[in-house]
Amino acid sequence: MTKIIRNIATFFNERLQVQPLFDFAKKKKVPEHSYSFWYYFGGICLFLTGIQVATGVMLMMYYTPSIDAAHESVQFIMSHVKFGWLIRSVHSWTANILIGIIFVHMFSTYFLKAYRKPRELTWITGFFLLILFLAFGFSGYLLPWSELSYFATRVGTDIAGSLPLIGKWLKTVILGGPDVSQATLSRFFWLHVAILPIAALAVIGIHVLLVQILGMSKPIGLDERKVKEISFFPDFIYKDALGWTLILVLIGIICVFLPWEVGIKADAFAATPLGIKPEWYFTFMFTTLKIIPSHVLFIEGEKLAILVFMAGGLFWMLVPFVDRRAAREKKSPLFSWIGIGVSLYIVVMTILTYTVPRL
Amino acid sequence: MKTRMLGFAIAIGLGLIPLASFAQKNSCLECHKALEGKLKAPAESFAQDVHQQFGLSCRDCHGGNPAEDDADRSMDASFKGVPKRAQIPEFCARCHSDAAYMRTFNPSLRVDQLSQYWTSQHGRQLKAGDAKAAVCVDCHGTHGIQSAKFPKSPTFPWNIPQTCGRCHADPNLMKDYHIPTNQLEQYKESVHAQALFDKKDLSAPTCNDCHGNHGAVPPEVQSIASVCRQCHPSTGELFSKSPHKKAFDEIGQSECEACHGNHKIIRPTTDMLGTDEKSVCLQCHDAASAGFKVAAALKELNDGYEARYQKSLNLLAQAEKKGVEVSEPKYRLQEANTVLISARNLIHGLSVDDLKKTLGEGEATLTEVEKAGAAALDEAKFRRTGLIIATFFLALFGVALFLKIRSMRKPE
Amino acid sequence: MNRRRFINLFFGGSFLATVGAFLFPVIRYLLPPKQTEVAPKKVAAAKVGELAPNSAKIFKFGATPGILINSSDGKLLAFSAVCTHLTCTVTFQADTSTLYCPCHNGRFDLAGNVISGPPPAPLETYQVDVAGEDIFVSRKG
Numbered sequence: 001m002t003k004i005i006r007n008i009a010t011f012f013n014e015r016l017q018v019q020p021l022f023d024f025a026k027k028k029k030v031p032e033h034s035y036s037f038w039y040y041f042g043g044i045c046l047f048l049t050g051i052q053v054a055t056g057v058m059l060m061m062y063y064t065p066s067i068d069a070a071h072e073s074v075q076f077i078m079s080h081v082k083f084g085w086l087i088r089s090v091h092s093w094t095a096n097i098l099i100g101i102i103f104v105h106m107f108s109t110y111f112l113k114a115y116r117k118p119r120e121l122t123w124i125t126g127f128f129l130l131i132l133f134l135a136f137g138f139s140g141y142l143l144p145w146s147e148l149s150y151f152a153t154r155v156g157t158d159i160a161g162s163l164p165l166i167g168k169w170l171k172t173v174i175l176g177g178p179d180v181s182q183a184t185l186s187r188f189f190w191l192h193v194a195i196l197p198i199a200a201l202a203v204i205g206i207h208v209l210l211v212q213i214l215g216m217s218k219p220i221g222l223d224e225r226k227v228k229e230i231s232f233f234p235d236f237i238y239k240d241a242l243g244w245t246l247i248l249v250l251i252g253i254i255c256v257f258l259p260w261e262v263g264i265k266a267d268a269f270a271a272t273p274l275g276i277k278p279e280w281y282f283t284f285m286f287t288t289l290k291i292i293p294s295h296v297l298f299i300e301g302e303k304l305a306i307l308v309f310m311a312g313g314l315f316w317m318l319v320p321f322v323d324r325r326a327a328r329e330k331k332s333p334l335f336s337w338i339g340i341g342v343s344l345y346i347v348v349m350t351i352l353t354y355t356v357p358r359l
Numbered sequence: 360m361k362t363r364m365l366g367f368a369i370a371i372g373l374g375l376i377p378l379a380s381f382a383q384k385n386s387c388l389e390c391h392k393a394l395e396g397k398l399k400a401p402a403e404s405f406a407q408d409v410h411q412q413f414g415l416s417c418r419d420c421h422g423g424n425p426a427e428d429d430a431d432r433s434m435d436a437s438f439k440g441v442p443k444r445a446q447i448p449e450f451c452a453r454c455h456s457d458a459a460y461m462r463t464f465n466p467s468l469r470v471d472q473l474s475q476y477w478t479s480q481h482g483r484q485l486k487a488g489d490a491k492a493a494v495c496v497d498c499h500g501t502h503g504i505q506s507a508k509f510p511k512s513p514t515f516p517w518n519i520p521q522t523c524g525r526c527h528a529d530p531n532l533m534k535d536y537h538i539p540t541n542q543l544e545q546y547k548e549s550v551h552a553q554a555l556f557d558k559k560d561l562s563a564p565t566c567n568d569c570h571g572n573h574g575a576v577p578p579e580v581q582s583i584a585s586v587c588r589q590c591h592p593s594t595g596e597l598f599s600k601s602p603h604k605k606a607f608d609e610i611g612q613s614e615c616e617a618c619h620g621n622h623k624i625i626r627p628t629t630d631m632l633g634t635d636e637k638s639v640c641l642q643c644h645d646a647a648s649a650g651f652k653v654a655a656a657l658k659e660l661n662d663g664y665e666a667r668y669q670k671s672l673n674l675l676a677q678a679e680k681k682g683v684e685v686s687e688p689k690y691r692l693q694e695a696n697t698v699l700i701s702a703r704n705l706i707h708g709l710s711v712d713d714l715k716k717t718l719g720e721g722e723a724t725l726t727e728v729e730k731a732g733a734a735a736l737d738e739a740k741f742r743r744t745g746l747i748i749a750t751f752f753l754a755l756f757g758v759a760l761f762l763k764i765r766s767m768r769k770p771e
Numbered sequence: 772m773n774r775r776r777f778i779n780l781f782f783g784g785s786f787l788a789t790v791g792a793f794l795f796p797v798i799r800y801l802l803p804p805k806q807t808e809v810a811p812k813k814v815a816a817a818k819v820g821e822l823a824p825n826s827a828k829i830f831k832f833g834a835t836p837g838i839l840i841n842s843s844d845g846k847l848l849a850f851s852a853v854c855t856h857l858t859c860t861v862t863f864q865a866d867t868s869t870l871y872c873p874c875h876n877g878r879f880d881l882a883g884n885v886i887s888g889p890p891p892a893p894l895e896t897y898q899v900d901v902a903g904e905d906i907f908v909s910r911k912g
Contacts, residue, residue, distance in 0.1 A: 262684065
């Protein structure tokens with residue numbers, strides 16, 4: 001077996017001259033220490049993205065992005081296409097799991113201060129990836145054209161519309177018109193299957209390349225005696241693969257026992273369902289907007305909240321440059337506390353959305 | 360020049376219109392608002408009154424001079440004061456029975472309420488000298504009267520049971536009249552109340568739909584059936600064509616009420632048919648009679664179909680719970696449900712043959728649904744089996760990886 | 772067979788089995804299903820000449836029943852046959868040229884509007900097109 005593989009490798013090497021790449025891969029090492037468990041999460045994000053691309057491409061074979069047929073085509077996939085229920089449920093569940101893992105990956109790199117020099121660009125590209133994948137989630141959610149999709153999109157774009165100055169224009173551009181309509185569906189489909197994938201591919205490419213060039217970051221002040229090194233290929237890859245296998249099993253079980261629902265077709269003239277909310281990963285922002293008082297000092301509560309979120313996002317993106325201590329390889333407890341605060345806020349607000357009956 | 364004058368006139372007009380409010384001085388409201396309790400209440404609630412919205416005021420019903428601030432001078436010779444209970448119907452009818460006058464406000468309003476009222480039990484009691492009998496204000500209110508189209512009005516459909524019940528469900532009030540006081544309680548348990556209160560179906564019958572509004576009387580035995588036929592004509596038609604019609608007419612028995620009751624009309628089931636003690640048929644037919652045999656046959660047919668329908672419903676629910684998409688069989692089941700509704704209706708026609716025919720169509724649909732349901736359950740099983748196999752392979756692979764990892768060179 | 776070879780074989784074999792377990796659903800998915808089209812927007816409700824004037828026919832439209840009417844003056848009309856009161860199926864009454872719901876005496880005219888009875892809203896009107904021998908019904912707009 002290995003002889004065959006070696007022959008194939010030699011074939012390609014003689015024609016593509018990729019031997020330097022193989023040499024690099026062979027030499028690449030990954031540190032192992034008490035925190036190295038967190039290293040796996042980046043790879044899991046990549047793996048889940050791969051699943052999304054594969055299942056998404058397959059869904060495109062049967063999905064129709066027209067308001068007369070979108071919902072019906074999803075229904076068709078769920079009931080008539082062989083294993084359609086599986087492909088679609090995997091796509092919907094994995095989307096949520098992926099965003100969850102992205103948050104884990106983001107916070108684990110944050111707390112380990114992996115963003116510090118020289119990895120600032122890795123962090124910033126990662127931030128862009130967070131935004132891109134949230135956009136994936138938002139655009140994809142509309143595509144089944146169900147009641148929940150329609151109203152969640154309406155609520156979400158209403159919030160965009162409330163931004164000062166550019167709000168109204170922004171909302172019209174996002175929706176392709178004044179309301180959620182066929183124009184919106186076409187637009188979101190275009191984003192979801194063309195623009196966002198191209199952008200994500202490019203940014204992931206840069207992000208992964210940076211990781212390859214710079215190697216894995218080690219926690220500040222880690223005792224070098226406690227650090228071992230294992231080779232990336234094949235040892236770390238096997239460990240990666242084990243994690244991926246476990247996740248696959250998890251996804252399989254979830255999709256068989258909890259297939260994603262088809263829902264009711266969207267009706268623009270129906271009343272907004274009570275308790276409509278966006279998907280869980282937006283709820284911490286959504287609930288903030290709901291509970292903030294209508295006026296704080298002289299500013300409208302909602303506008304203030306949006307401004308704070310935008311400022312917060314900017315801060316978060318630029319944290320590698322703000323955290324001077326970490327840049328000097330010094331422990332940075334202030335930023336750890338900020339991280340705890342932010343993650344706690346997100347967790348509490350998310351739980352609040354689902355536990356308090358009428359917010 | 361002309362335009363300038365017109366503009367001037369409009370400006371003055373618009374500017375001075377607010378002053379017109381001073382012209383409509385209403386000393387009644389001004390004084391009464393400053394009083395307490397019972398004397399203050401009319402002034403406060405009048406703001407919501409439908410009469411106020413049409414530009415009417417205290418004087419239009421009670422007389423008096425609202426331009427006068429002095430109490431004695433305002434309550435002048437034309438002042439009628441508070442009418443006695445027995446006079447209230449005519450007090451209101453002064454306007455409400457005047458077709459020409461009412462036309463100026465709302466041409467579509469009826470003007471026969473008073474004449475209807477005198478035919479009602481309430482009206483007759485009042486004429487006989489009973490001051491406790493219901494008059495206009497008992498149902499419509501006094502000063503905050505709203506149209507029956509408004510949900511807060513005591514005469515809005517879902518408030519009517521409570522309005523009638525205020526007297527009719529009060530044993531103390533009703534003790535001299537020797538009629539039951541459990542109608543409201545009974546009605547609340549009925550399927551009509553459920554439609555009205557729970558499903559908010561405003562077309563569901565409430566007290567006035569069967570008893571009448573202003574000419575309210577309990578429907579006579581002969582007329583009960585016509586009342587029910589207003590909404591249930593097909594059932595009525597079937598009944599009229601059945602042997603029951605002649606029989607019921609001969610013994611002077613009220614048609615629908617005999618089996619379904621009057622106020623507590625609950626969702627009928629096939630328990631009402633058939634042969635055990637819950638059966639209404641036993642009220643007239645004894646065990647040996649032909650009618651009895653028909654009852655038993657009807658029940659058996661219906662129960663058989665209903666059981667099969669229920670089984671299919673459960674089958675689809677099971678499949679759905681297991682995650683299989685069953686919206687198409689569910690649609691077909693809806694058709695079977697339509698047959699079931701129609702079958703229950705057909706019972707009133709008492710024809711076993713007709714019932715068999717109708718149920719036959721439904722049976723065919725149910726066979727289809729059962730097939731689809733069974734296929735869905737098979738699909739659920741197939742998915743679980745597939746999951747087990749895939750998980751098994753993945754687990755094997757996981758073990759292989761684990762072994763590989765363990766056999767790796769010790770990390771440097 | 773030494774330990775190392777066993778592990779490699781086990782690894783390779785289980786990997787192939789897993790890949791197979793994934794390829795199987797993917798390939799089945801890509802092969803066309805029996806019912807090739809999503810519930811069509813357009814349904815052939817009847818054949819031309821099938822309905823006499825002043826008569827009607829119930830047909831399946833997607834997931835709900837529809838009713839196709841040939842009016843007394845020869846016009847073809849189609850509506851959703853689901854009564855807007857409590858979802859019973861309406862019927863056509865030739866003597867009054869109205870759509871009638873037997874459950875609670877609801878009545879609609881041939882524009883779908885409620886004439887009498889408890890239904891709170893009109894029946895949804897469908898578009899009728901004749902193409903060759905077939906009468907097609909589709910959702911409006």
